[in-house]
Amino acid sequence: MVRIGAARMLAVLAGFGSLLMAADRVLARGACEAKTMATVDRKVPDGGLSASIRSGPAPLEVTFAARGGGEVYFGGGWLDFGDGERTMVCRPGSGCRETSATHTYSQAGTYCALLIGEGEGERLLLGSVTINVGH
Numbered sequence: 001m002v003r004i005g006a007a008r009m010l011a012v013l014a015g016f017g018s019l020l021m022a023a024d025r026v027l028a029r030g031a032c033e034a035k036t037m038a039t040v041d042r043k044v045p046d047g048g049l050s051a052s053i054r055s056g057p058a059p060l061e062v063t064f065a066a067r068g069g070g071e072v073y074f075g076g077g078w079l080d081f082g083d084g085e086r087t088m089v090c091r092p093g094s095g096c097r098e099t100s101a102t103h104t105y106s107q108a109g110t111y112c113a114l115l116i117g118e119g120e121g122e123r124l125l126l127g128s129v130t131i132n133v134g135h
Contacts, residue, residue: 032130047069048126049065050127051063051065054129055131062105064100065098065100066101066127067115069126073096075118078116078117080115082112108135109133113131115127
């Protein structure tokens with residue numbers, strides 16, 4: 001057993017607490033993306049997804065701007081709205097650059113919208129946005 005003084009132990013615990021708080025902030029900012037990394041193979045750095053509005057009462061109409069990074073995705077580029085619906089935003093085999101799509105969320109809840117490029121045997125995360133719909 002290693003013995004250290006109480007003051008040193010408090011300093012270590014305080015440092016660990018700061019690390020945990022920093023990790024919580026990162027998770028809060030990237031929670032949508034972090035949850036989805038289990039369903040995709042990797043993230044593409046040149047992709048991106050943004051939303052015209054991120055919160056509001058239902059029904060909430062959101063226009064998404066999608067950027068595929070110019071890559072060719074053999075399975076196409078898909079915008080998954082997080083509520084069970086999705087739409088193709090880039091045709092299979094085409095260079096996926098910039099496009100947009102509009103979707104209406106009719107139910108209250110927190111949704112994770114994802115831009116996914118489907119390649120040969122892999123799913124690539126191009127971008128994600130959290131949408132909060134209230135009552």
